[in-house]
Amino acid sequence: MAAVETREKVSQLGEKYKYGFVTDIEMERAPKGLSEDTVRYISAKKAEPEWMLEWRLGAFRRWVEMHEPDWARVHYPEIDYQNAYYYAAPKNTPQKQSLDEVDPKLLETYNKLGIPLSEQMMLAGVAVDAVFDSVSVATTFKEKLNEAGVIFCPISEAIRDYPDLVKKYLGTVVPVTDNFFATLNSAVFSDGTFVYVPKGVRCPMELSTYFRINASETGQFERTLIVADEGAYVSYLEGCTAPKRDENQLHAAVVELIALDGAEIKYSTVQNWYPGDEGGKGGIYNFVTKRGDCRGHGSKISWTQVETGSAITWKYPSCILRGDNSVGEFYSIAIANNYQQADTGTKMIHLGKNTRSRIISKGISAGKAQNTYRGLVSVHPKAASARNYTQCDSLLIGGSCGAHTVPYIESRNPTARIEHEATTSKIADDQLFYCLQRGIGQEEAVALIVNGFCKEVLQQLPMEFAVEAQKLVGISLEGSVG
Amino acid sequence: MLEIKNLHAAVDGKEILKGLSLTVNAGEVHAIMGPNGSGKSTLSYVLAGRAGYEITGGSIAYKGEDINALPPEARAAKGVFLAMQYPVEIPGVTTLTFLKTALNAQRRARGEKDLDAMTVLKLVRGKAAELRVSEDMLKRALNVGFSGGEKKRLEILQMSLFEPSLAILDETDSGLDIDALRLVAEGVNALRSPDRAMLVITHYQRLLEYIVPDRIHVLSGGRIIKEGGKELALELEAKGYEQIIKDAA
Numbered sequence: 001m002a003a004v005e006t007r008e009k010v011s012q013l014g015e016k017y018k019y020g021f022v023t024d025i026e027m028e029r030a031p032k033g034l035s036e037d038t039v040r041y042i043s044a045k046k047a048e049p050e051w052m053l054e055w056r057l058g059a060f061r062r063w064v065e066m067h068e069p070d071w072a073r074v075h076y077p078e079i080d081y082q083n084a085y086y087y088a089a090p091k092n093t094p095q096k097q098s099l100d101e102v103d104p105k106l107l108e109t110y111n112k113l114g115i116p117l118s119e120q121m122m123l124a125g126v127a128v129d130a131v132f133d134s135v136s137v138a139t140t141f142k143e144k145l146n147e148a149g150v151i152f153c154p155i156s157e158a159i160r161d162y163p164d165l166v167k168k169y170l171g172t173v174v175p176v177t178d179n180f181f182a183t184l185n186s187a188v189f190s191d192g193t194f195v196y197v198p199k200g201v202r203c204p205m206e207l208s209t210y211f212r213i214n215a216s217e218t219g220q221f222e223r224t225l226i227v228a229d230e231g232a233y234v235s236y237l238e239g240c241t242a243p244k245r246d247e248n249q250l251h252a253a254v255v256e257l258i259a260l261d262g263a264e265i266k267y268s269t270v271q272n273w274y275p276g277d278e279g280g281k282g283g284i285y286n287f288v289t290k291r292g293d294c295r296g297h298g299s300k301i302s303w304t305q306v307e308t309g310s311a312i313t314w315k316y317p318s319c320i321l322r323g324d325n326s327v328g329e330f331y332s333i334a335i336a337n338n339y340q341q342a343d344t345g346t347k348m349i350h351l352g353k354n355t356r357s358r359i360i361s362k363g364i365s366a367g368k369a370q371n372t373y374r375g376l377v378s379v380h381p382k383a384a385s386a387r388n389y390t391q392c393d394s395l396l397i398g399g400s401c402g403a404h405t406v407p408y409i410e411s412r413n414p415t416a417r418i419e420h421e422a423t424t425s426k427i428a429d430d431q432l433f434y435c436l437q438r439g440i441g442q443e444e445a446v447a448l449i450v451n452g453f454c455k456e457v458l459q460q461l462p463m464e465f466a467v468e469a470q471k472l473v474g475i476s477l478e479g480s481v482g
Numbered sequence: 483m484l485e486i487k488n489l490h491a492a493v494d495g496k497e498i499l500k501g502l503s504l505t506v507n508a509g510e511v512h513a514i515m516g517p518n519g520s521g522k523s524t525l526s527y528v529l530a531g532r533a534g535y536e537i538t539g540g541s542i543a544y545k546g547e548d549i550n551a552l553p554p555e556a557r558a559a560k561g562v563f564l565a566m567q568y569p570v571e572i573p574g575v576t577t578l579t580f581l582k583t584a585l586n587a588q589r590r591a592r593g594e595k596d597l598d599a600m601t602v603l604k605l606v607r608g609k610a611a612e613l614r615v616s617e618d619m620l621k622r623a624l625n626v627g628f629s630g631g632e633k634k635r636l637e638i639l640q641m642s643l644f645e646p647s648l649a650i651l652d653e654t655d656s657g658l659d660i661d662a663l664r665l666v667a668e669g670v671n672a673l674r675s676p677d678r679a680m681l682v683i684t685h686y687q688r689l690l691e692y693i694v695p696d697r698i699h700v701l702s703g704g705r706i707i708k709e710g711g712k713e714l715a716l717e718l719e720a721k722g723y724e725q726i727i728k729d730a731a
Contacts, residue, residue, distance in 0.1 A: 429533075434570045437530050438580075438640065439558035439588035448583055452574025452623065 030087035036060060039187050042087050046156045046190075049163060059176045059186035066180045072343040073372045073404060074312045076285065079250065084219050086188045148204050150234075151196040155223050158194035165196055169227050173256040173293045173320070181252040181314075182289040185221045189254065192222035197232035197263075206462055208237040219250040226256070228263035230296065235266040237465055248276075248311060253288045261296030261323065266304070268461055269317075270469055273309035278479070280339025280368075283311025290317035291347075294326035294355075302329040303346065304460040306469045308476040311340060316374065318347035321355035321383070328357040331457040333469075335450075335476045336369030336401070345375035345406075350386035350416070359390040362454045365401035366480035372404040379416040386413060392422040395453050397446065397480045447474030483508045483545060483679035484529075484648055490539035491528045497538065498524040500704035506697075508647070509676040513690055514683045515715070516701035517723040522683045523567065525701070526652040529681075530564040531557050544648060558584075559591030563646035565637040567653040572624040577636065580624045581606055585643060609642045613669050631662035638669040649673070650681045655689040667692030687715040702727050 030041045039060050043053040068079070145152050151162060158166050176186045193209045209224070228234050251273060257265050267290075276283025286309075292301035303317040313336075319328025330346035348357035357377065365371040371394065379386045394403035405422050427449055435445035451458065451470050458466050484506040491499040498521045506512045516522050527535045529542065531554040542549055549557055572580065586596040597605070610620060613635045625633050634654055641649050651670065655663055670693050674680070682693055690698070690712065698715055700708040702723070707730040708714070718726060 428570070430568070431570045431572060433530075433532050433554065434566065434572075435584075436554035437532075437558055437564050437566075438584035439555050439591065439644070440584050441555050441587060444583070444587060448575055448580070449572055452572055455574035 028089050029085045032085055033082040034084075034086055034188065038086050042188055042190055045087065045089070046159070048156075048159055051163075051167070052159050055171070055176070056187050059183050060188075062177050063180070063183040063187055066183055068180050072314050072374070073370060073406075074314060074341040074343050076248070076312055076341075079248075079285070081184075084250065086219055086221070087190055089190075144204070149198045149201055150203050151194065152207055153194055155189075155192040155194040155225060158225075162194070162196070165227070166194065166225070169256070169258055170225055171256075173258060173291045174254050174289050179289060181287040182254050185223060185252050185254045185289070188219075189221045189223035192224045192253070193226075194224075195226040195234060195236065197228045197234045199229045200231040201229075202232070203234040206235050206237055208239070210239045219252065221251075222253045224253070224255040225258075226265055226267070227258045228260065228265050228299075230261045230263060232260075232263045234264075235462065236268070237462065238267070238269045239272070248283060248285055250285050250287070251310075253290075255288070255290040255317075257290075257292035257301055259292065259294050259296060259299035259301050259326075262298045263296060264300040264302075265292065266302045267292070267317070268304040268465060269306065270461075270465060270472065271305065271307045271309055271313075272472060272476075274311075275309045275340050275476075276311040276338065278338050278367075280311070283340070284309065286310035286313045286315060288315045290315065291320065292318065292328070293320045294323050294328060294352075295320075296326070297323040297352075298325045299323050300327040300329075302327075302331070302460070304331040304457065305333070305344075306457070306461070306472065307332070307334040307342060307344060308472050310342075313340075313342040313344050315344045316346055318349070319357060320349045320351065321357060321386075322351045323355075324352040325354045326352055327355070330357075330359045330361070330375075331460045332361045333364070333454045333457045333473070334362070334371055334373075335364045335473065336366070336371040337476055337480050338367040338369060340367075340369045342370070343372040343374055345373045347376040348378070348388060350377075350379040350383040350388070353382070353384045353386075355383055355386045357386075357388045359388070359392075360456050361390075361392045362457055363392070363394045363403055363405075364397065364450055364453070364477070365394070365403050366397035366477055368400045370402045370404070372406060374406045374408075376408040376410070377418055377420075378408075379411040379413050379418070381412045383413050384415050386416045388416075388418045390418075390420045392420075393453065394422075394424040395450065396424065396426045397477065443474065443478055446477050446480065450474075450477060483510075484681070485543040486540070487543075488540035489528070489537065489542065491524060492536050492538050493524060493534060498704050499528065501540070502701070502705055503540075504699060504706060506648075506679045506681060508679050509674075510696045511674060511680040511682060511693065513693075513695040513698045513715070514681060514701050515685070515687075515698060515718060517727075518685075520701045521704040522685075522701055523652060524704075526564055526650050526681075526683055529648075529650055530554055530562060555587065556591065558644075559588045561645075561647035563641050563644055563649045565634075565641055565649065565651045565654050567656055569625050569628075569633045569637055571626045571628075573626055575624050576621055577624050578603065578606060578620045581620075581640065581643060584640070588644060606639070606643060609639050612672070613639050613642070614665065615639050630657035631659070631665070634658060634662065634666050635669070638666055638673075642669065642673055647677065648679050648681070650683065652683045653685060654682070655684055655686065663689065664692060687719040690715045700726060700730075702730070707731075 030038050039056045043056055174182050197203050259265050273284035273286055294301050301319050307313050321328050328348050334342045334344050336342045346359055361373045363371040363373055373392050377388045392405050396403055403424055407420055409418055432445055450473050461469055486504040489499050489502040514522055537550050582602040615635050694712055698710055699706045
C-alpha cells in the first residue's frame with residue numbers, strides 16, 4: 001500500500017531528462033535513405049580522397065548483403081534503414097578558424113550541456129572535440145597538443161591531412177566486415193575523432209569528445225581512431241547526449257584503439273543519450289562497436305563506461321591482447337530504468353603470453369528495464385599463463401525489472417587462470433528505511449546506495465568526470481523506487 | 483515530548499498494536515518490555531514512520547504535533563531517532579560519507595546550511611573517541627563486516643551526532659557481550675538530557691541495570707498491560723512475562 005503511494009510521489013518529483021532540448025539551427029542534410037549515392041554524397045561533402053570513397057563503397061556493398069544481429073537480449077521494431085537521414089550538418093559551420101566563428105547557438109548548446117568550449121575549458125585543462133550531428137564543430141587546445149606532437153582532430157580532417165596514418169590504422173581493429181552496424185558505420189560515418197600520440201609522449205592533458213545528436217530522423221555514425229605509439233600514454237573521455245524525441249534514433253559508432261609496445265590508452269565514456277520517456281517512447285538505439293588492440297608488448301588498454309542513457313544499448317568494448325604481457329581492463333556501470341534495454345559487456349581475447357585482463361561490471365536495473373551482461377573471455381593456445389578476473393554484480397530495484405549474466409569462457413591453454421564471480425542483489429527495504437530514518441530522502445538514498453554499489457568503477461574515472469557520473473547515477477534512477 | 487493515544491497499527495492488514503497509550507516527557511527515560519511478538523518493534527517502526535506499518539486508529543503527537551502523515555526522513559529532521567536492532571550494511575558507502583550525507587540532509591530539511599567535510603570529520607572524531615569507534619571503522623563501508631558491538635556503538639554515535647529530541651532504542655542490547663553492553667549504556671547515559679526523551683525497548687532486565695529508566699511499561703498483545711517504576715524490571719525477571727500477563731488479565 002504504502003509502497004505504491006511512495007512510487008507515485010517520487011515519480012512526480014522526478015527530474016526529467018535535462019539534455020532533452022533541441023537547438024533550432026539550419027541544417028544541411030543528405031537526401032533521405034541509403035544508397036551508393038548517399039555514400040558518395042557524404043564523401044564529397046567531406047572532400048575526401050578517392051581511396052576513402054572506395055573504402056566506404058566497399059563497406060556499403062558488403063552491408064547490403066548482411067543481416068542485422070539478433071542474438072542480443074533486446075527487442076525493438078524493425079528498423080527501416082531507408083527512412084532516415086545519414087548526414088546532417090549545421091549549415092554555416094564547417095570552415096572555422098577559431099571559436100569566435102562557431103555559430104553562437106551551437107556554443108549555447110554546449111554551454112547548456114555543461115561543456116564550456118572557450119575560457120572555462122582552458123582552465124579545466126581538457127581538450128575537447130565536439131561532434132554535433134555529423135560534423136565536428138570545434139576543437140580546442142589544438143595548438144598546445146601540436147607542440148607535444150599529439151594529433152587530436154576531427155577524423156574528416158585527419159583523412160585529408162594525415163592520410164598515411166589513417167590508412168595504416170583505420171579498420172585494422174574493427175574490420176570493415178566485422179558486423180552489421182560496424183559495416184554500416186564504415187560506409188556512412190560522417191565524423192568523429194582522430195588521436196595520434198607519438199612515441200614516448202605522455203599526452204599532456206585529458207582529451208575529450210562530446211557527441212550530440214540534434215537533428216530529427218537522423219542517425220549518428222561517428223568514427224573514432226586512437227593510436228598510441230610506443231611508450232605513449234593518453235586518457236580520452238567521451239560524453240553523449242541527445243534531445244527528447246518521440247521517434248527512435250540510431251547511433252552506430254565505431255571506436256578503434258591501437259596501443260603499440262609499452263603504450264597505454266585509457267578510454268572513458270559517460271553515455272547519456274536520451275533513454276526514451278517513462279512509457280518507453282522514443283530514445284536512442286545505441287549500437288556501437290568499440291575495440292582496442294594491445295598490439296605491442298606490455299601495452300595496456302582500459303575501458304571505463306558509465307551507460308545511463310539510450311533506449312537500447314548494444315555495446316561490447318573489447319580488448320585484443322596480442323602483445324605479450326599486455327593488459328586489458330573493462331570497468332562498466334550500466335543503468336537501465338523504465339523500458340530501457342541494455343545488452344552490454346566485453347570481450348577479452350588473450351593471444352599473447354602472460355596477458356592479463358580484468359572485468360568489473362555493475363548492472364543496475366529499475367522500472368521495467370532489462371539489463372544483460374554479456375562477456376567473452378577467450379584464451380588462445382599460445383597465450384601461456386594468461387589470467388582473467390571477472391566480477392559481475394547486478395542490482396535490482398523494484399520487482400518488474402530483469403538482470404541477466406551471460407559469460408562465455410573459452411580456454412585453449414592449460415596454464416590459463418580464469419576467475420568469474422557474479423552476484424545479484426536488491427536494494428532492500430531495510431537499507432532504504434535505514435537511510436530514511438537517518439534523514440536521507442528516498443532519491444538521495446537510492447543514489448547513495450547505487451553509488452556505493454558502483455564504487456569500484458567510479459573510482460576508475462578521472463576526478464571531474466567521476467563527480468558528474470555520480471550525479472548522473474542519481475538522476476537516471478529518479479522515480480525508480482516504490 | 484511524545485504522547486501516544488489509543489494507537490492501533492497493522493502490518494499487512496494484521497493488527498499488531500491494539501490501543502496503546504503512552505506519554506513520555508522531555509528528560510525522561512522510559513523502558514518498554516515485553517515478550518516476543520508483543521508489538522515492541524512494530525511500535526518503534528510506527529513511531530519512525532516505516533512504510534508498511536499502517537496506523538489504523540489513535541494518534542501520535544510529537545512535541546504536540548500529529549506526525550502520522552510525515553515520512554520517516556521528515557521525522558528524523560525533526561529529531562526522531564531510532565537506534566535499530568539490526569543496523570543494515572550498505573556496501574561501498576563509507577561510514578563517514580553516510581554520516582555526512584545524513585547529517586546534512588537533516589540540516590537542509592531544517593533550513594540549515596550544509597557542513598563541509600572537514601567540519602563533519604572533526605565532529606564525528608570527537609564523538610567516536612568516546613564510544614571507541616575507530617578511525618578504521620569510519621573509513622570502512624557502513625556496517626559491512628562490523629561486529630555486533632561495533633554496529634551498536636555506531637548507532638549510539640549517530641544518536642550523539644544527530645542530537646535527537648526523541649531517541650528510541652530498539653533492542654540495543656541484543657547481540658552484545660557484557661563489556662560491549664556497558665560501553666553502549668555509558669554512551670546512552672551520557673546523552674540523557676533535560677531536553678531529550680528516550681524510549682528503551684528491551685526483552686531483558688539486564689540492560690536496565692545500566693540504563694536506569696524512570697518508568698517501565700510492559701507490552702503484551704499490542705497493549706500496555708502494566709506500568710511501574712524501575713523496580714518493575716526486577717519483578718518481571720523474578721516472575722517471567724507469563725505470570726505478569728496472567729496477573730494483569
